[in-house]
Amino acid sequence: MSSLIQGWEWVCSSAVKLLASLIRDHIEDANDHAFEEGRRRGLAEGRTEGYSEGLQKGQLVYKVEEAPAKPSKALDPGLYGPARFAVATVESQMRNEVALAVAAGIVRAPTEEQWRMILSDHPATCISAGAGSGKSTTLVLRVVFMLQHLGVRDEELTVISFTRASCHDLRQSLRKVLGFWRGSEISEKWANRRVRTFHSVLCGLAETSLPGRKLFTFLGDKEDPILEAGEEDVDNPITGSKLNDAQAAVIRKAYGSLFSQSQEFRSSILAIVRSQLAVAALDRSGGDLKPGRIYYAAMRDNAVREMLERLWESHGWPFEGVEVGPFEIPASLGQHKLYASGVEKATNTPVVLGFPPSSDESVRMLPVIVKDIGDYSLGKAQWDKKTILSRYAERPYIFIQSESDLKNFLLRQKVLKESSEHCLPADAPVFPVRLDGEMKEALIYEALFSQGEFIETLGIEVTQMINRMPTPQVIDVNTHFLSALGLFWPHLRKEMEQQKLHTYNQAFLTLTGVADTVRLNAQRLGALRHLLVDEFQDISPQIASWLKAMQRRLLSDNPSKPVSVMAIGDDWQSIYGWRGSAPQLFIKFVDYFRTHEALGPAGELMLTANFRSVPAVLADAERLIDRVGIKVAKRCDPKVPQLSGDHGVRLEQYSNKEGKMSREDELRLLSSEISSIYKSALAMKLKSTEKVIVMTRSGDMRDKLRSAFPQRRYPGMTICTYHQAKGLEADVAVMVGDCAPGASYPIRNMLYAASGMYPSYTYDDASADEAFRLAYVGVTRARRRVFWYVKRAGDGGTAVVYASAT
Structure with a gap:
């Protein structure tokens, strides 16, 4: 039994050992498999990672991947730039060549100020050039530098000036100077194409862009410059000039x-x-009149009114449509009263009579006899009444003194009658x-x-x-x-x-508005790529917009070819605001002519040296500019030595306190003074041929003085208006008449405000500034002496600057 048990135990023990061996072998096999699998995966993953890293590092040698582009930049509003002219590499060559031209007597040696203008590298440059600073010669040298050294092609450059006369002078100078550089004569045709007026350039462009049109400016003339496709000179027309x-x-x-x-x-x-129509213009300027003057005028009024009514009886008084008076005229005269001779029935407007047509001096000298006060002439009494009513009347009144006044009054009655009857007038009233x-x-x-x-x-x-x-x-x-x-x-x-008619203004506006799409002659447009504009202070906003539109079109057609502008002028001599010129475009050039942000604002340079006038003249001229509100702040550096007898402004006031003097007496006095000054100028024995320049405020006085001093008998004397004198000079300047701004101009004040171009600056402000600039132009025509004749230096004028010294 025990052996059986031992046998069974051995069998069980062997089975356990076998099972354990099997389990061990399985675990070892699993570990070996896991190791191999891990090793295989590790090698594969390592190889992949290493290959990828190595490949990327290798690609840096021969492959460039484009990074995603940044969002598009906003369009730069600047028209000029971003590149500058390449001046540095050619400056020394230009200086050497100018030295040769100076030695040959072709040009005068430029000052350092002038060199800065000649060598400017900025594509948008504003040159503030004072009177007598030599800007024209410097401008010509700038053109030479651009054509000869800056790579500008002849057919892509245009010099613009305002008048035929100034263009003619620039052409002559350019032909002479550039001819020296090129060693050959410069043709007149070449010069005509390079130096133009604004309106000549416009004619050339309009021939293509506005085909079949005729210029209204030349309607009625025998020749139309547009038929010559802009090749002929066209002067700058004056807005508001009389129509033919x-x-x-x-x-x-x-x-x-x-x-x-x-x-x-x-x-x-x-x-x-x-x-x-027929209504008197009121004049509220000036201070209050003396109470005594109003008192005596009221005391004489009935007698004055009755005397004038009797004089008008032979001319049809009382007129149709008038209810005979007397009627009190509403006026701010306290307890005093003045009366009208009648009232217009249709409107109840007072009718005041002055002198009838053709009243001679004897009628004006008739005595006005009133009890208890001294006698007074009818002429003086009527003048007092007119002055008082103009200052103090509280409502409009009709004033009739001339044949034209009567004609206008009768036309007024006809129109009022027809309109009151609700019928259409037969003709539009003119x-x-x-x-x-x-x-x-x-x-x-x-x-x-x-x-x-x-x-x-x-x-x-x-x-x-x-x-x-x-x-x-x-x-x-x-x-x-x-x-x-x-x-x-x-x-x-x-x-x-x-x-098929258009005006210059309409052509400028049309071409500006359709500049991006209209068909333009490529050659004529291309000539505007590089612009040099003389007298820039006289251009209008309309022309400035047109210039920029044309250059923007050029840049749009070929962005790789830059455009440029050089503005040369003097805002101190800007005297055409009444026809639309705007010195603000020059004063604030940087704001109106924008440059690329990478370039920076437009370049601003100054020519301060004065080679025309002696220090005394310039010092007095700058006293006028001190009164100008908006201007370029600069100084004027006189270079002409002052001689014995030279002087600044000598003011002569030659009438009574009211500024009254007959035209005949005035002309007689001025003629005597001018004759004496002319003789003194001849005695100075200077080399110059321009001896005396006489400037008048009115064309009527200019014409009378020209008749008194015909040029053939007085060589070296020029007689013109202040505006016509610009650009001229003489040894002695004679100024006749004050430079006063007109009355307040409500419509143009509203237009200035609505335009948005001149914030906080009204047309009245501009007119006040322009009056002082006009006087400045007059004074700076003189090289050595200035005489200024005014009836009376009033507060509303500019001659008052010198009144305290007389």
Whole structure:
């Protein structure tokens, strides 16, 4: 039994050992498999990771993957840049060549200021060049430098000036100087193409872009410069200048047809008739009049009124449509009263009589006899009444003193009668209108055209400008005029379009608006790639916008070819604001002519040296500029030595306290003074041929003095207006008449505000500044001496600057 048990135990023990061996072998096999599997996977994964890392490192040698681009940059608004002209490498060569030209007598050696202009590397540069600074010669050398050393092609450069005369002078100088550089004569044709007026350039472009059109400016002329495709000179036309018969016929026809078609237009015109035609212009300027003057005028008034009524009886007094007075005129005169001779029945407007036509001096000298006060001439008494009413009348009144006044009054009665009877007048009334602020009256259709033209110089369509204006707070003649203008302008444009006519302003505006798409002559457009603009202070916002639009088109057509502009001018001599010029474009050149942000703002340089006038003249001239509100701040450095007898402004006031003097006496006095000055100028024995320049404020006085001093008998004497004197000079300057701004100009103040171009700067502000700049131009025409003759240096003028010294 025990052996059986032992046998069973052995069997069990063997079975356990076998099982344990099997389990051990299985575990060892599993471990071996796991090891191999782990080893295999590790090698595979290691190989993959290593290969990938090695491959990427290897690819750095021969493969570049493009990184994702950054978001697109916003379009840079700048037109000029970002590159500068490559000046540094050619500067020394230009300086050496100029030295040779100086030695040959071709040019004068430039100053360092002038060299900075010649060698400017900025593609948008503004040069503030004072009077007598030698800017024209420097401008010519800049052109030479651009053509000879900066790689600018002849056909891609244009010099622009404002008048034929200034262009002629620049061409002659450029032909001489560039001819020296190129060693051959420069043809007149080449110079004509390189130096142009703005309007000559426009004519050339319009020939392609506005085919078949005729320029309104030349309507009625025998020759139309556009037929020459812009190759002929075209002067800068003056906005507001008198229309010729052919031009007036077009405007008048449009005025008449619209009057017959539009009830709204008729209403506006008739409202202007009621408020303007034959109605006296009030003058609130100046201080209060002395109480005694008002007292005695009131004491004499009945006698004065009755004397004038008797004088008018032979001319049809009392006139049709008038209820005979006397009627008190509402006026701020305290207890004193002045009376009208009658009132207009249709409007209850007072009618005041002045002297009838052809009243001679004997009539004006008639005594006004009033008990208890001294005798007084009728002329003086009537003048006092007119002055007092102009200053203190509280409502409009009709004043009749001349044949034209009577004619206007009778026309007024005819229009008022027809309109009151609710019938259409047979013809559109044609009458003179003088808006507040205007120096002269103009026929109604001419006034509408003139104001529309002025608006367009601001670079804005007329109807767009009028729509920008806020709702009026008062209804007056200006409100009615703007309403009429807003209707008249699109009608006129339509009428002109039917005749294939356009004005310069319309051409500038049209080409500016369609610059991106219109077909333009590539050669003529290409000539505007590099611009040098002389007298830049005289351009208008409209022309500035056109220039930029043309250069933007060039850049759009070929972005790899940059454009440039150099503006040369002197805001101190900006005197054409009344026709739309804007010195702000020059003063704030950086704001209006934007450059690429990578380049930085436009370059601004100054030419301060003066090679014309002696220190005394310049010092007195700058006293005027001190009164100008907005200007470029600069100094003027005189280079001409002062001789014994030289002086600045000597002011002569030659009338009584009221500024009165007959025209004959005035002309006699001035002629005597000018004759003496001319003799003294000849005795100075200077080498110059320009001895005396006489400048007048009015064309009428200019013409009378020209008759008194014919040029053939007075060589070396020039007689012109202040505006015509710009660019001229002489040893002695004689100024006749004060430079005073006009009265406040409500319509143009509103236009300035609506344009948004001149924040906090009104048209009245601009006119006040321009009056001092005009006087400055007059003074700086003189090399050595200035004489200024005014009737009276009043607070409203500019000669008052020197009144304390006389």
